[in-house]
Amino acid sequence: MLHLDGETLAYGKTVVLSDVDFHLRPGERVVLLGRSGSGKSTLLNAAYARLVTQMPGNVALVPQENGLVPQLSVFHNTYMGRLDQHSAAYNLLNLIWPLASQRNRVDQVLQDVGLAGMARKPVVSLSGGQKQRTALARAIHRGGHILIGDEPVSAVDERHAAQLIQTLADRFETMLLALHDIALTRQIATRIVGIKNGRLIIDRPAAEVSDDALDALYHR
Ligand SMILES: Nc1ncnc2c1ncn2[C@@H]1O[C@H](COP(=O)(O)OP(=O)(O)OP(=O)(O)O)[C@@H](O)[C@H]1O
Structure with missing residues (x-):
């Protein structure tokens, strides 16, 4: 449904993510993780722009600033x-x-x-x-079938965040979310994408991603 193959995501001449191979398939719940400024929103926005062009009416967005x-x-x-x-x-x-x-x-x-x-x-x-x-x-x-969400439950407490993310998962067959909460990621993700130093260094089924690998995303 979404294929980015070897793409560079940049603002003008400033490259944020290079050589991005990213696919989103129906039924997946993909969570993007990485330090602040690593490029999660950049990838989400590129994915949204592509999806909304391909299938307008089938994709909902929760932007970082709520909009x-x-x-x-x-x-x-x-x-x-x-x-x-x-x-x-x-x-x-x-x-x-x-x-x-x-x-x-x-x-x-x-x-x-x-x-x-x-x-x-x-x-x-x-x-x-x-x-x-x-x-x-x-x-x-x-x-619609697809939700793109940029930290969509970051402003509510842990217990309500868990409930709300489940509500979203019940409504949308496919989700691509940026989160900063590992427990929430473990609850919801079928696949985890980890971003570091301008690259997608993790892209695996959630069950195959160790806690150590997630920790390493946040270390310099
Ligand atoms: N509109 C823009 N113009 C120029 N640079 C930008 C723009 N938006 C983001 N950036 C830069 O791109 C890089 C990645 O930003 P992005 O917002 O994608 O990171 P993020 O992982 O979503 O961060 P956070 O977790 O803080 O939301 C950062 O260095 C940021 O300063």
């Missing part, structure tokens, strides 16, 4: 996950005066991410964890 509109409500931000799937007139109607069917659908998703009863709250008034849950709600509401 919410702070002045709008939780309902509006969640609803916006499917903006491109309706006509402009239908969207306008729902953004001003939401239809009961859309309210109910969004309410169900909000319940799934622990935001029950918060649909009318402006995002600007939420905690960091609640904002992140709103970004997850928007991705779930968008739907």
